Amino acid sequence: MLSIKNLHASIEDKEILKGINLDVKAGEVHAIMGPNGSGKSTLASVLAGREDYEITQGSVDFLGNDLLSMETEERAREGLFLAFQYPVEIPGVSSTNFLKTALNQIREYRGQEPLDAVSFLSLMKEKMNLVEIDKSLLSRSLNEGFSGGEKKRNEVFQMAMLEPKLAILDETDSGLDIDALKIVANGVNTLKSKDNATIVVTHYQRLLEYIVPDFVHVLYNGKIVKSGSKDLALELEEKGYDWIKEAEPTH
Amino acid sequence: MSLTSNSIDLKQGFIRQFELFEKALNGKSLTDFHQTRKKALKAFEGLGLPDRKTENYKYTPITRSLNKKFRFDYESLGKPTISKEVVDKLLIKDLDAYNIVLINGQYSKELSSVDIELSGLEIRDFKSAYEAQPDLVGTYFAKYANFNEDPFTALNTAFSLDGTFMKVADNVVVDKPVMVYAIADANAANWAVQPRNLVIVGKNSQASIIENYISLGNEPTFTNAVSEIVLDENAYFDYYKLEMQGENAYHVGNTQVYQVRSSTFNATTISLTGSLIRNNLNVVLDDEHCEANMNGLYLLDDHQHVDNQTVVDHKKPNSLSNELYKGILGGSSTGVFNGRIYVRPNAQKTNAFQSNKNILLTDEASINAKPQLEIWADDVKCSHGATTGQLDEEQLFYLRSRGIGQQEARSLLLYAFAMDALEKVKIDVLREYIDHHINTRLNK
Known part of the structure; x- marks a missing residue:
């Protein structure tokens, strides 16, 4: 589904990603862990198409397309979804109107008819139950005045609505209490299928107790220095990141 | 000449x-x-x-x-x-x-x-x-x-x-x-x-x-x-x-x-x-106890020029004025906002608020904003402010990352920006009419 080869990316001439290699297949859950500043969020941003970064080397194939040559909205329409670490507040744009616009633009891209108001509302209702998000939140302006937990829940709700093929969760666990974390994780697990894939970017092992990964990768200094099974996350929890810093890159 | x-x-x-x-x-x-x-x-x-x-x-x-x-x-x-x-x-x-x-x-x-x-x-x-x-x-x-x-x-x-x-x-x-x-x-x-x-x-x-x-x-x-x-x-x-x-x-x-x-x-x-x-x-x-709410919206393009000059004169105590002017300027358009508020010596307990916010869509567009307060009374609540900026890139990226096209995302954000200047429009048919014209402009 996703194949990253020797990806290098810089911001303002400072190289952040220094040769990332990663393959993600349908049905898999990958966790990317690493200390602060290792490049985790940069990787997520580059995949979603944030223009602040310059790609200096490498390639990314997403479902047979050259991801890096696509506009941000095209990537989304092809089925890529980024759950933001810091979801943006947009005063004056209602969550409902925003989602309806997004969903129908994606449907149009795929040659589907736009959803009528009734079908859209029943879809909303169904997905709202999934992430236990309150209806009143969705009648308000997008993310405006939402608590940290409400914003993250709204990200997962959007994911449920848009049904991406590849979801990238960028530190979705940060700032969440345990109840909110369970709700978010439950939402992600319910959406999981053999046809889609998930990349969980996190600093802590805690989230991985609830979203169990098939593979864990450790990112350090712009490279994946270690990959393994879910046990690697436990090892990291136990030993901290320091022992990884001395380890040799695996790629 | x-x-x-x-x-x-x-x-x-x-x-x-x-x-x-x-x-x-x-x-x-x-x-x-x-x-x-x-x-x-x-x-x-x-x-x-x-x-x-x-x-x-x-x-x-x-x-x-x-x-x-x-x-x-x-x-x-x-x-x-x-x-x-x-x-x-x-x-x-x-x-x-x-x-x-x-x-x-x-x-x-x-x-x-x-x-x-x-x-x-x-x-x-x-x-x-x-x-x-x-x-x-x-x-x-x-x-x-x-x-x-x-x-x-x-x-x-x-x-x-x-x-x-x-x-x-x-x-x-x-x-x-x-x-x-x-x-x-x-x-x-x-x-x-x-x-x-x-x-x-x-x-x-x-x-x-x-x-x-x-x-x-x-x-x-x-x-x-x-x-x-x-x-x-x-x-x-x-x-x-x-x-x-x-x-x-x-x-x-x-x-x-x-x-x-x-x-x-x-x-x-x-x-x-x-x-x-x-x-x-x-x-x-x-x-006393008068209230004046003054909202304004200007959508400019090409070489258009719009100058809004407002004066609110608080002559007596206990009155309220509230002003919100918003502008979206494209092309080589120019805008002026000059809002003056006077609070006369005996107009105690006056509340007077004023705000002017602008989005410049091009480098060629410009705005001159000049809020002016002249207050002679000492027990009043007054504020004024003017901001000028571009469309928020983070907001734009967020919308696009959900599959919304660049043009549509811009329109959504600009429309949202404009809307709060229209909150005093209470006639539904008029509101729809204005909405229609604003959307047509923003989708151009």
Whole structure:
């Protein structure tokens, strides 16, 4: 589904990603862990198409397309979804109107008819139950005045609505209490299928107790220095990141 | 030709036209009304047209734009030059209102449809209102819009003849809005159009007016409008001004509001099209517990220029004024916002708030924002602020990351930005009409 080869990316001439290699297949859950500043969020941003970064080397194939040559909205329409670490507040744009616009633009891209108001509302209702998000939140302006937990829940709700093929969760666990974390994780697990894939970017092992990964990768200094099974996350929890810093890159 | 000699030529041109105007009045030049006109012309002679040194018009080169030899249309006074079919197309569909059509400033009885069943409500042409009740109209006319201060108020007063007259007696809730289509017909010639409106709202009464400025044809037009609005105790009045004139239209509008005890005034001024627009909105709060809400929205493109000048004068204690002007400027357009708030020495416990926010879509667009507070009282709550920025890149990225296209995402954000300036628009049909025009512009 996703194949990253020797990806290098810089911001303002400072190289952040220094040769990332990663393959993600349908049905898999990958966790990317690493200390602060290792490049985790940069990787997520580059995949979603944030223009602040310059790609200096490498390639990314997403479902047979050259991801890096696509506009941000095209990537989304092809089925890529980024759950933001810091979801943006947009005063004056209602969550409902925003989602309806997004969903129908994606449907149009795929040659589907736009959803009528009734079908859209029943879809909303169904997905709202999934992430236990309150209806009143969705009648308000997008993310405006939402608590940290409400914003993250709204990200997962959007994911449920848009049904991406590849979801990238960028530190979705940060700032969440345990109840909110369970709700978010439950939402992600319910959406999981053999046809889609998930990349969980996190600093802590805690989230991985609830979203169990098939593979864990450790990112350090712009490279994946270690990959393994879910046990690697436990090892990291136990030993901290320091022992990884001395380890040799695996790629 | 230097700007100064240009402005003198123009000024002399207007003064010479006044003589023709007097002749066209044909014997009606001995009335008190005409004495006021003469005083206003004298004031205009003294004030002259603004030039670059005139502080109040510093950023708005109106005099330069007026160098197109605008004429006053005496020959066809009161005779509509536009057919009903043409006018019908301009009307806002499904808006249930008292419809008034002004053609080149003259009230057209044929094209207006004012069928009043409500007692205590009078809506008619300014001209006949003055002729029928000179004492009443004379009590208000030119008593609020000060022709000794503003040259365009002076010019309008000197040439004032017709427009809309509206009087609401005490304790009347007017059942529908008054919709004024002020049409400048620029099919045949460069007309200078000077409508004069007077609105008097009695105690405990409620009413609303929509002024829609439109132009037809391709010749340049100059509209110089004055509206005087007088609100008695506990009156509630909504004022809407829509500016939708053509590419060759120049507009100066003076709206002068006078409020006494517990009255409320809500204004929404929306500038969409027109080459050059200058709006002067002046509100005098001359009593306690008055409230004035003034919102404005301007969407500019190409070489458009819009200048909003507001003055709120808090003369007495315990009143509130709240102002929000928002602008979206594209192309090489230029905007000006100058908001003045005066709080007089005994106007304690005044609340006065003002905000001006702008989004510049291009490097060529620019805005001059100048909020001014002059406070002589010591126990007040006042704030003002102006911001100018670009579209938020983070917000844009967020929307696009959900599959929304660049253009659609921009429109969504700009529409959201514009919306809070429209929160005082309470008439649903009007709101839809404005929404439609804003969306069309933003999706361009």
